[in-house]
Amino acid sequence: MRHKNLQSLSLSLLPLLLPACGSSGLLTTVGPDYQTEPLKAAANWQAPQPVAHQGDPADLNRWWERFNDPVLNRFLAAAEQESASVADAAARIEKARANLVGADAALLPNIGSSIEAKRSSSSFGSDPFVWNQFPAGLQSSWEIDLFGGLARQEQAALSQLESKNAAWHDARVSVAAEVANAHLAYRYCEGQVQIVQADTESRRESARLSEIAGKAGFRAPGDIALANASAAEGNRTLLQQQAQCERSIKGIVAMTGLQETEVRKLLTGAPDRVAKLPSPPAFRIDSLPAQVLLQRPDIAAAERNVAEASANIGVELAKRFPKLSLSGNITPTLQSINGSALLLAETWAIGPTLSLPLFDAGKRAADVEAARAQYQAAASNFRSKVRTAVKEVEEALVRLDSASQRLPQGRNAVTGYRANFLAVRELYQVGLGNLIDVETSRRNVLSAEMALKEIEQERVSAWIALYRAAGGSWEQHEDARKAGPSSAAPNSGDPEKTDHVNHQTDFTGGKS
Template identity: 45%
Template sequence: MKRPVLQRLALSTLPLALAACAVQRPPAAVQAPAPSAWHAPLPHQGSVADLAGWWQRHSDPLLGALIVDAQALSPTVAEAGARLAQARAQQTAARAALLPSLDAQASASRGFNEQVRGVATTAQAGLQAGWEIDLFGRNAAVADAARERLAGAQAQWHEARVSVAAETALQYSNWHHCARQLQVAQADARSRGETARLTRESERAGFTAPATAALATASQADSAVRAEQQRLQCEVIVKTLVALTGRDEPLLRSQLAAAPPLHPPEQLFSIDGLPAQTLAQRPDVYAAEREVAAASAEVGDAQAQRYPRLTLSGTIGRGLVRTAGVQATSNTWSIGPLAVTLPLFDGGRRAAQVDAARARYDSAAQAYRAQVRQAVSEVEQALARLDSTARRSTDARRAAEDYRRSFTATQERWRAGLASLVELEDARRTALASDTAVVALEQERMAAWVALYRAAGGGWTPEVDAPAAQTSTQATTTPPSSSH
């Protein structure tokens, strides 16, 4: 009597013993090197506005509209949206593996029965259920990996939007500064043209040597070439914006012409003193972190495949038989069998899969650490550029003003016959270079702000989900609640 009792006790404790042998995964979170504070100076001590409202700081509705159009048209965002839809589908499939499956079955037949020497009709209908008891957490590990990759795909979708927004803003800024450079070049061309006209009149009157007149004419032609080159650069930027946004080119040109001047903001958004808080805003860093967690779950999946699998099935049905006018029905049900699949020999395939999963985990961890280092570097570089442009801006403007005054004074002396044309051209060239440098410095500062916006994550936070995507088209055209 004691032996059956012991057998039943052993069988009842077997699931607990198997569960105690559940596989161990490597850490889902790894440490990444992040300095305790930024080494580059923070603009305005990191004060002022919210990063998510970056574009609204410009008070330029055209910029925000261009960004929306570019994001809706971008193939990068579309591809990220398709990957997001795939990740959602994979998560649904992985979750389904944790639940029982239920299938309906039906069959019917009609034929001659020799025993009763008549036609017999047989029909059956029923339900068949199956369930894999996830003792070692294999299906749970697959579901965890799918969940982490879905979170990473959402972050990558936001990263694509941030990249498109930054590129559009940069091109928009480039057009504004190119237009200003064109104004400088055209003003210089007009000034040189007037000088050439006066020089030719002086030559005809016999007061100016032909060589001096030729110098004035050459200077006028040279300025016309520079103005045309600058105009070409502006044309290229307009066509780049057309390609980015898909807008009608004549309409875009009229909108750009009516847009207010764009100046580098003195204040834009705040950067926390701790890099960890700022880097958490970067969707690429978050996606890399989720990939580490997914790889950790896949190690658990690979390990669990080396252990037994336990499946339980069951059926319920109803049958009908009609022969020679006699009809009989029957109901059937069964629970079982409880099947155990035990891996015995596979030539080392499952062990190799575990090694491969661990190698992928190590690779994901290294990629995550490298992504954090890259993020720190990008933020530091953007901060350094901002600091440098701020330090140069005052001196650059002062130099431009003084060179402009020097040119005006030299021009007056030249008209009075107290300065040579060579002196005038030298003063003009210096003034032109300083005016061009001021505009270029403002463009550099704006580019540094855009780079810092992108390096700081573009206002994305893990709490803000991408929109639900039943189709990849919806995923790429529906804007999230956060502003990029």
């Protein structure tokens, strides 16, 4: 009979309580309903866009692969695997997943069980007797989401997970750009070494010829001393440049976690790539700034942080309203006294509890105001990141346009200075010039060649910066965008929270 009463009570409450399992409160959902606002960006880019007739915004998805550089691909994969920032971002995703599971669980009944064994002795003023008890209990509790506080908590947890997913992609894009720049810096350094080495050999040859001419009485001692000093200066510059390349290798080792011997073998294993700067494949960005900004994972993460802060306002507001919970337990107990036969005693209880917040000295109201302040801060941070993103894209476009325009001028300068140097040196060799003019002309050639190599390096670096500023290729796999670096547990069937295959996406557009 008691079981029938319990069942009848549960069935009578079920139609009332089922709405509390949804994504809104049973009575109402307090707090603001978040609406994504359009990005406040200019209608067009102010800086000139690169000329890329075959380019397409989708080309970012496989951009690194189209460098056709297996060494760079190896460095990128190793750096992502070893990056502390990527690992930290992945750990934050797992923490956000746990928060979301907890928020989902709070909407459902909590069920627990216990098994005990107790032996006690009592006298009650007469001979003592021994009492053996073996209770086995089943307990359940369920908070009914009257005012949507738990629903808002679930919304906040989901927004947090989406933010951490985007932050993970942002970390991967940042690592890719950082490693690519380090690889570029080494190749640039190799090119500088080649220029300085050729210049140093020329100085040494000039010094050798001056020594011979001096011994024959055709060169003054001052010219010989100047030629030797020039050769020494060339040697010093060469050693300095070689040391710079060595430091670049150390940096790549630190980023990738590879053994230095392997890094050196990769860098020098292909002679045709030594001192050759990467050739970045051209791409064009979308003409609408807002579309480009939406590709950036840091912007997506900041926007999701705003959504989380908005939901937290509802979480704090709900704490100022009554709370209804339903709890119950069933505890059958086997017991015996003084070794008698075991008897079964059953107890059960079920009922609602209504908690009313009466006086807290203004704490709940203060928490609501703090949540509103956090929302304003998150919204301000989002707008700031949008402005920063626009600046980064514009700066990358300016750098790329400037380097492209200066590149032919730099080549013309090298051609002119080299022709002048050859002419001046020829005059000196036939006795119609002086060594000071030769060395001045030599320095002009060296400066022009170094400047040209710097422009070439800057142009590649500008492409990498534009890739980074345009958001990289973080959305190349939709399932990776939703799931992050690992899979989640199955839950309510929401497409943003369903189980996904655990995988990592490499920087070349494939899966690893």
